[in-house]
Amino acid sequence: MAATIADVARLAGCSITTVSRAYSAPEKVREQTRLRIARAAEALHYSPNAIARAMVRQRNNNLAFVVDPKHYPIMINPFYAEMAEAVQQEAEARGYYVYITASNHRDLFMKKRVDGVVLAGQIDQALLASLRSQGMPVVQTNSRPEHGDIPSIISDDYQGTVQAMEHLIGRGHTRIGLLAGRLQPYISEIRYQAYCDVLARHGLPFRADDICEVEPCQEDACAAADALLARPDRPTALFCMNDRIAIGAMKAALRRGMRIPEELAVMGYDGSSLCTVIEPELTSVRVDIEEIGRRSAQILIDLIEEKPVGPVQIVVQPRLALRATT
Numbered sequence: 001m002a003a004t005i006a007d008v009a010r011l012a013g014c015s016i017t018t019v020s021r022a023y024s025a026p027e028k029v030r031e032q033t034r035l036r037i038a039r040a041a042e043a044l045h046y047s048p049n050a051i052a053r054a055m056v057r058q059r060n061n062n063l064a065f066v067v068d069p070k071h072y073p074i075m076i077n078p079f080y081a082e083m084a085e086a087v088q089q090e091a092e093a094r095g096y097y098v099y100i101t102a103s104n105h106r107d108l109f110m111k112k113r114v115d116g117v118v119l120a121g122q123i124d125q126a127l128l129a130s131l132r133s134q135g136m137p138v139v140q141t142n143s144r145p146e147h148g149d150i151p152s153i154i155s156d157d158y159q160g161t162v163q164a165m166e167h168l169i170g171r172g173h174t175r176i177g178l179l180a181g182r183l184q185p186y187i188s189e190i191r192y193q194a195y196c197d198v199l200a201r202h203g204l205p206f207r208a209d210d211i212c213e214v215e216p217c218q219e220d221a222c223a224a225a226d227a228l229l230a231r232p233d234r235p236t237a238l239f240c241m242n243d244r245i246a247i248g249a250m251k252a253a254l255r256r257g258m259r260i261p262e263e264l265a266v267m268g269y270d271g272s273s274l275c276t277v278i279e280p281e282l283t284s285v286r287v288d289i290e291e292i293g294r295r296s297a298q299i300l301i302d303l304i305e306e307k308p309v310g311p312v313q314i315v316v317q318p319r320l321a322l323r324a325t326t
Contacts, residue, residue, distance in 0.1 A: 003044035004095030006061040011040035016061055063091050063300060064114040065100045068122040068184070072102035078272035079242070079289060080120055083141065086293025087118055094301050103127050116300045119143070122184035137303035141296045144186035145313055151299050153292050153314045157187055160285040160318035161194035161239075164267045167283075167320055168237045173265060174204055177228050177235030179245045181216035191241055191269070210235050214245060221248025229256055229264070237265035237326070243274045246282055250325065266325040271318075280324030287318050 009016045014033060022029045022037045029037075040046075065084050067074055074080040088098045099114060103124035116137035119128065123143050131138050138150055145152035168176050178195050180188060199206055212224040221240065228234055229252060240246035246268030253264045260266060260280055268275060271286025295314060302309050 003046045004061065005046070006095040006097065007044055008037065008040045008046050011044060012037045059115050059304065060113045061096045062114045063087070063096050063098045063297070064117045065098055065120060066103050066117055066127070067100075067120045068124070069102040071121055074100060078244075078274050079270050079287075082272060082289045083120060083293040083296075086290040087297045090294045090297035091301065094297075096297075096301060098297075115304045118296045118300055120296075137300055139296050139300045139303070141292055142187070143184060148312060151303070151309060151312050151314075153295050153299070153316065155287045155292065155316050155318050157190040157318075158194045160269065160287070161191045162198055163318070163320045164239055164269065164285050165195060165198035167322075167326060168239065168265060168267060169198070169202055169204075171237075171265060171326060173235075173237040175207075175210065175233075175235045176204075176237045176239055177210040178212070179221055179224060179238055179240040179249055180211060180213045181221075181241035181245050182213060183216055183241060188241065195239060214248075216242050216245055218244050218248035218251065221245040222252045223248075225249035225252035226256070229253060229258070236263075237267065239267045239269075241269055243268040243270045243272045243282060243284055246284065246325075247274060247278050250278060250282070261324065261326050268325075271321050275321065275323060283323045283326040284321050285318050286321040288316050291316050 005016055005019055009019045012019065014037065018029060018033065019037050022034050026034055065087050067080050071077045071080050074084055084098070084100050091098045116139070117131055118139050118141060120141045121143055123140065123146070128138065140150055140152040142154060143152070165176065178192070180192055182188070196206060210228070212228060214220045214224045221244070225238065225248060228238070238246070238249050240249055246266050250260060250266050253260055253266070258264050266282065268282045268284035270289070271284045272289070275282040275284050299309055
């Protein structure tokens with residue numbers, strides 16, 4: 001792969017702007033820094049003409065990965081943390097840097113002069129409109145595509161939920177509770193609809209009191225699950241809309257002295273790294289988070305570099321990751 005201006009900057013230990021300035025206005029750059037940049041460019045076989053082309057294109061080789069404020073900072077949300085890591089790895093392989101921020105910090109990443117934006121999860125429509133008005137390349141992930149001209153990469157949440165429910169029913173469960181996280185509406189609605197459809201397909205009754213809407217965090221899920229499990233006619237299995245909710249449900253069951261999965265089966269969703277740090281390990285619907293992040297970065301960079309982009313909407317298929325909780 002050919003070297004980029006970002007590679008030169010990285011090897012020289014300076015910013016892309018400094019590399020550009022070293023060739024466009026060398027008098028503004030210290031001699032020691034100019035020499036370091038020249039050696040880096042020579043080592044990478046990167047010519048001043050290539051740097052000039054990058055300047056003409058007015059690219060900074062910066063991307064922004066933007067999430068809803070409730071998922072920020074993303075290090076506390078394994079789903080978006082893993083997605084951002086995949087975006088970052090793919091971007092770095094193609095000579096781009098990634099700034100990670102929340103949608104309400106729009107000034108931050110606009111000041112970084114980014115070349116394109118990955119909008120992950122719930123979309124800030126005002127921000128999206130602003131980006132579109134500027135002609136900024138945008139890719140959406142994990143959200144409903146509202147505009148046909150904006151590429152999107154999503155997981156098939158309907159089929160993922162069907163797999164989860166069919167597995168629980170196949171294990172003999174006829175009373176399956178739902179811990180419905182207050183996720184973005186697009187995802188919550190699809191998973192809820194699939195839950196209802198599978199019950200109907202198997203002739204199982206829909207029970208509104210078996211459904212709890214919770215914040216997508218362990219604490220809220222633990223309290224809601226505890227209330228469900230306190231009932232004499234409690235469900236024998238719980239389908240949880242993400243892994244953090246599922247872990248909260250497991251804590252509630254274990255505190256009640258219940259055995260998992262013998263007395264209660266628990267199903268998560270996302271297949272994040274949390275599944276294997278809890279004991280017993282969590283059965284979950286695995287969303288290919290890495291693939292979504294990687295494809296998002298690929299498409300965004302292709303848009304920036306004015307390369308042909310394939311299908312506008314890409315649907316990634318999830319799969320069931322069987323572990324000990326079912």
